[in-house]
Amino acid sequence: MRFICLKFIMRNYKKFSVWLISHELVQKIYKEIVPGFPESEKYGLSSQIRRAAYSIPLNIAEGCGRTSEKEFAHFLEITLGSVHELEYCILLIRDLAFIEEEQYLIFYEKINMIKAMIINLIKKIRSETP
Secondary structure, three states, X not given: OOOOOOOOOOOOHHHOHHHHHHHHHHHHHXXXXXXXXXXXXXXXHHHHHHHHHHHHHHHHHHHHOOOOHHHHHHHHXXXXXXXXXXXXXXXXXXXXXXXXXXXXXXXXXXXXHHHHHHHHHHHXXXXXXX
């Protein structure tokens, strides 16, 4: 009888600063952005921006539950796609005048910080993975 030994990596997503910052960003989207949308966007852009925002910490959390660094990096790549989607949503709502330029710049800066953190984490994982 052969035994297969699997190495399980225990990751706590709450300990990743990129998860903490993205979790805070989701809350700000819900509290500061979404309430200012017109009723006509309740099921359109409002829904899309919420999904793009919460998929960032969700994918980080899901990636942390995977058993290999390669899988974790894959989920971080998916996360990066969500960050780009959110970046465009913020640009669009600014251009539609749902938010002011000052608020846009605050969110844009936070989104780009998250983007950089995810890219750096992916690079770190890949450089350490054989």
